[in-house]
Amino acid sequence: MTETDRTPLTVFERHESNVRSYCRNFPVVFERAAGHHLWDTSGRRYVDLLCGAGSLNYGHNPPEIVERVTAYLTAGGPVQSLDLHTTAKADFLERFTGLVLQPRGLGDHVVQFPGPAGTLAVEAALKLARKVTGRTEVIAFTGGFHGASLGALAATTTPLLRGAAGVPLTDVTILPYGDAAEPDPFTALEHALGPGAATPPPAAVLLETVQGEGGLHTAPRAWLARIRELADATGTLVIVDDIQAGCGRTGTFFSFEDAPELRPDLVCLSKSLSGMGLPMAALLIRREIDRWAPGEHNGTFRGHNLAFVAGSAALDHWADPHFTDHAAELSAAIRTSLASITDALPVGAAEVVGKGAMSGLRFPTPQAAERIREALFRAGVVAETSGSGHVLKLLPPLTISLTEWKEVADTLGDTVQVLATA
Secondary structure (H helix, E strand, O other), rough: OOOOHHOOHHHHHHHHHOOOHHHHHHOEEEEEEEEEEEOOOOOOOEEEOOOHOOOOOOOOOOOHHHHHHHHHHHHHOOOOOOOOOOOOHHHHHHHHHHHHHHOOOOOOOEEEEOOOOOHHHHHHHHHHHHHHHHOOEEEEOOOOOOOOOOHHHOOOHHHHHOOOOOOOOEEEEEEEOOOOOOOOHHHHHHHHHHHOOOOOOEEEEEEEOOOOOOOEEEEOOHHHHHHHHHHHOOOOOEEEEEEOOOOOOOOOOOOOOOHHHHOOOOEOOOOHOOOOOOOEEEEEEEHHOOOOOOOOOOOOOEEEEEHHHHHHHHHHHHOOHHHHHHHHHHHHHHHHHHHHHHHHOOOOEEEEEEEEEEEEEEEEOHHHHHHHHHHHHHHHHHHHHEEEOEEEEEEEOOOOOOOHHHHHHHHHHHHHHHHHOO
């Protein structure tokens, strides 16, 4: 065996499936993480603006959360419990309802734990909507990403993922997203759900109010309001996939809080719900449509108690006005920084997209975005592209200070200034 054969990257090339993706853009081995930083095996430090694709909204290994999880393990608390009652689950449910749901007008929603992944929350939502309405069709939108399991994949528009399905992806109609220039998204809604629609009403409308993998498209409030109006008129349920945009990512806990007229019937959550990247997902269900029979939808890993403990600890942030104020200030600072960067560029070189701490820069070509991503990585910043590669997506943790963000923004601005016009 040569010395090259013993390098860490060779281990992954030899033994891990070809399906791996993120690691191909960041070919180092990470061994330590804290806050908004990662360190590789050589000791080099990186600023993490990927943040587990939005699953680390409070940063890597938050000490106050790690301490609670460690104490729970040391005390011998059960880790896996199916859907048995545990003190960890009870604490999470009480705190989540009191600190998040009730203050935001969602106190009539109950919580289902479908398993550890976001796609499982989407699957449960689709299945329940079809059960409640007795209908099969679902409306989803261009640019949507809802998961790679077959039910969620039918509502996901990424060609690469859809092409790998191996079976027809049916019972979902894809309409233009709310900020589309052409075709008109309002007209498409009317044709599908309005009076005189050519097809029967669907079971549900499934949407992200801010599209993560789809390129940081943001839904206009008027379009969201019209979805709710048409859904009410046709007995259609509204499902919001807040898996990436939720848990504070857009400045408020839910991404739809500035569109109260949307009033979702079902909300899918995952990613940062556990507070430190532990697998966890939840489906919020309006109580009157919680028509599951016991055991009708199940899964082994519904009782991940470490995630419940971590999630409860993370909710301390939402009881702290200093944190919520900071999240709003950080969201504004990010938008201001990005606007300053684009203002210094030639017209059309880049535009600011997204919302809050789920923002980025859209470039005319994927090649431009990719050049900047590569240059940032060389400068010690980990960030990814989305939206067919046109968008540099930035997901800093909500706990990054405004001073730390400014340092990151300066590096970003210098890099974009050099390369966006090259």
